[in-house]
Amino acid sequence: MSNRILLVEDDLALGQQVVDTLSQAGFDPHWVQDGDAARGLNPDDYRVIVLDLMLPGTYGMDLLKRYRTKSEVPVLILSARDDTADKIRGLKLGADDYVTKPFFPEELVARIQACVRRPNLVGTKRIVVGAIQIDLERREVTTSDGTLSLTPVEFEILALLARRKGSAVTRDALVDAALDTAHDRSRRTLDVHISRLRGKLRSDAAQLETVWGIGYRLSEGS
């Protein structure tokens, strides 16, 4: 795997500085200035993501949430304000580290290396939950009834449930991950997709449990 790092930073001077430092440290930085541009990128293409919280366009927190639901990639937050509440919120959302400006580029590099070094056990692009096998790269799902074809939304829902396999996943998280943003969470759209998903899962549908008042959970059958 490459040493590619995604840097989301709108400050031109700072961004250039970080890019230079990362390059010298042997990384392959990929710099995006705009939050909306970062939305479309696939987090799994990168080793680490360095994210500035104060962005024009999409807010940094939204990006973080988005990345977290989609992938396991370590995310390191960069922020102007040394605000503890913000810090805690970021870390709770799944960020792996938090650096406040101003910082020395060397510190950032050291922290990135600390992220990378961590045992990344979940490198596989294939998740197995009971009788359900999900190939994230081929976007293919196999059950005990054979291979089945899912729509994009259905696949995203199942993929997120599989990544968090065994644990209950909030309705909100599922909506964030699978449906276009700016959705009215009160609508019953998600239910419909879940319903169709269950229909396709057929004999393995029992693995997709509903957690009342919370959301859903994908459990191993046995």
Next chain:
Amino acid sequence: MSNRILLVEDDLALGQQVVDTLSQAGFDPHWVQDGDAARGLNPDDYRVIVLDLMLPGTYGMDLLKRYRTKSEVPVLILSARDDTADKIRGLKLGADDYVTKPFFPEELVARIQACVRRPNLVGTKRIVVGAIQIDLERREVTTSDGTLSLTPVEFEILALLARRKGSAVTRDALVDAALDTAHDRSRRTLDVHISRLRGKLRSDAAQLETVWGIGYRLSEGS
């Protein structure tokens, strides 16, 4: 594996504060005041190690190096000085994070959780009280009778009691945590939920004791 955390900290006030916060967050802190005492411990017995760099006896950096050569356990550094050179040195030596005093306990907890989250997404955030095991992520409870499904309110009640395991919890606190606010505390709603909870706990119901005039307590059975 348990949620045991090793805290190496010589400052008595700060140490106690951290221990309290960690306990409330569902961890099982193990506090050592002396660096030399920490030398002999096996790092693999702990989920995370929180290490103060300014210690009497063995220097913190030495301990860090020692742990790193022995084990893969995440180490989180605590330091009085906000010295970048020190920070970089620590992170290069393999520390997973670096927090400078003064800090808010909540921040430390959030950072610890960020460390813990990585290796295995399943099985973390788990509280064991006697025969009752509570998986906060899966929202699942296992007793000696097997897995049982709780309603949201019942789960919140049990979770709060488990977090404060062994100590009495006020009725008000339980109502705040589990029930919709703006409720009439004088009513017998909480009793009903407790009753239902006991019914589901079956043979382990004895662990959920009534503290007369105060509230309830979840105790280890044996």
Next chain:
DNA sequence: TCCCGGCGTTAAGACTCGCGTAAGGTTCGA
């Protein structure tokens, strides 16, 4: 350009399930 199939969304009715309340019984402490 028009048609058609796939897909996401909305709407609506039926249904399940959790929650709060009431009411009567029981236990505890003084």
Next chain:
DNA sequence: TCGAACCTTACGCGAGTCTTAACGCCGGGA
């Protein structure tokens, strides 16, 4: 023994969920 605090059961309402059906958008193909 008395009263307050607590336990338990039963029941109805309403929130949350499931399912079916239909609408609208967008793409490819004729």
